[in-house]
Amino acid sequence: MTVDPSLLDDLQWRGLVAHATDLDALREALTAGSVRFYVGFDPTAPSLHMGNLVQLITARRLQDAGHTPFLLVGGATGMIGDPKDSGERTLNTAETVREWTDRVRRQIEPFLSFEGDNAATMVNNHDWTSQMSVVDFLRDIGKHFPVNRMLARDTVRRRLESGISYTEFSYVLLQSMDYLTLFREHGVVLQHGATDQWGNITAGAELVRRVTGEQVHAFVTPLVTRADGTKYGKTEAGALWLDPTMMSPYAFHQFWLNAEDEKVVEYLRLFTFLSREEIEALEQRHAEAPFRREAQRALADAVTTFVHGERETAQATAAAAALFGGADLTDLDPAVLGAALREAGTTRVERSAGMPRVADLLLESGLVASRSEARRAIGEGGAYLNNRRVEDADAEVVDADLIGGSWLVLRRGKKRFAGVEVV
Structure with missing residues (x-):
């Protein structure tokens, strides 16, 4: 199969090669031909997250360039968990790991092609690990791992004082066996992952x-960080989940839309399939007029479309335009x-108590500090219900105001808004 000889240059330009063997x-x-490569995902959470997205996009770049992906879901390694600096992991039950393994498999499938000459293959390391006895594992795998070298690994060294179980200490043997098995059974000669997996x-x-x-090959991508150097991930505040039930497409789109000016061009390189020319043009316009946030909009649209599809991207864009720009809210999917209002903060009111007055809702939602302030905001023309100015300080909500039968959008001024859910 024909391969793209410029692939490695593109990966390096995008900053996706932090280390390589x-x-x-x-x-x-x-450049010699289609390479079989693999990347692994441990089911240690019910959803993939931003760090996994870097690997999925990297695998897609490799496949688009003519190489053949093997996507490994760690049904075995997920039972153990890679050692982390903060301390010993709490082991999940076998049932939980099986459930999360299935969820992760389903999440991975849409991102790559499982047809054609270089079709992707999904594998589960539980299939071969569960067939091996402890004695065979120790003889065939363990004998190749000098303990002094294992003790020199950064995470292990940091954990020695606080304590590390033999279970987590042995994780590297299990992951290494994956590469050996895939090399033997499928001819896989390249693995990629994140920088924190370099030792494994x-x-x-x-x-x-x-x-x-x-000789086989490996490279790792850099960890994605904020401008202050703090990282994203499933164990950090503000985790970016790919599962729409854990993070709505609207919230996902907003995350990228709010990317820091210092990081947005880096994210465009890492997370989008925009060409070098397109990204450099965006970089130039961003440098000249960062307040226009053109680079952020391009980033948000591209990544949300890749993860959630064009329809969800259009809906997220329309929701933001309606909430922040005053467009017609009734055209939106309820x-x-x-989802957008829950991100902003919502107030729930009981329908059985009768329809409330707008002034009372302004107070309950926190948009004003008192009823007198609510009446004053209405009188001055600065209060809105569903993007329509409220004229009467005693106005009550009616059934026709409820979007989708339950939602109201309150706004004070141009930018401050809150949602009300009538239940």
Whole structure:
């Protein structure tokens, strides 16, 4: 199959190659023909997140360039969990791991093609790990791992004082066995992952060399951080989930729309399929007029479309335009509107208590501090219900005001708004 010889140059320009085993050897392999590669996802949460998205997009870039992906879901490694600096993991039940494994598999499938000459293949490391006895594992895998080198790993070294179980200490053996198994059974010769997996990934490449004498390849992408250096992830505040039931497409779109000026061009390179010319043009316009937030809009639209599809992107854009720009709210899908309002903060009122007055809702929603302030805001023309100015300080909500049968949007001034759910 024909491959794109410029792939590695593009990955490097985008900042996606933080470390690699041997760049010259990797370049030679990627230009010689279709390379079989793999990337792994441990089901340690019910959804994939931003860090996983970097790997999914990287795998898609490799596949689009003519290479053949193997997507590994860690039904076995997910039972253990990679050691983390903060302390010992709480082990999830086997039932939970199986459920999350299925969820992760379903999440991965839309991002790659499972048809054609370089069709993707989904694998689960539980399939081969569960078939191996403890004695075989220790003899065939464990004998290739010097303990002194395992103790030198950063995370293990940091955990030695606070304590680390043999279970987590052995995680690197399980992940390394994945590379050896995929090399033997499928001819996989490249693994990619995140920088925090560099030790595990290189240990796998070394295991293949020790057992078979063959050279295989690896590279890792940088961790995604905010401008102040703090990271994103499922264990950090503000996690970016890919599951729409855990983070609505509207909230997802808003996240990218609010990207920091210092990071937006970096995110465009990492997370979008825009060309170098398109990104450099956006970078130039962003430098000249950052207040226009053109780069952020391009980023938000591109990433949301990739993850959730064009329709959800259009709905998220329309919701933001309606809420912040005063457009007609009745054209919005009530589910999208509800998701947007929940992000902004909503107040629930009981329909059985009778329809409330707008002034009371302004107070309950926190848009004003007192009823007199609510009446004054209405009198001055600064209060809105569903983007329509409220003229009467004693106005009551009627059934026709309820969007989708339950939602109201209150606004004070141009930018401050709140949602009300009538239940």
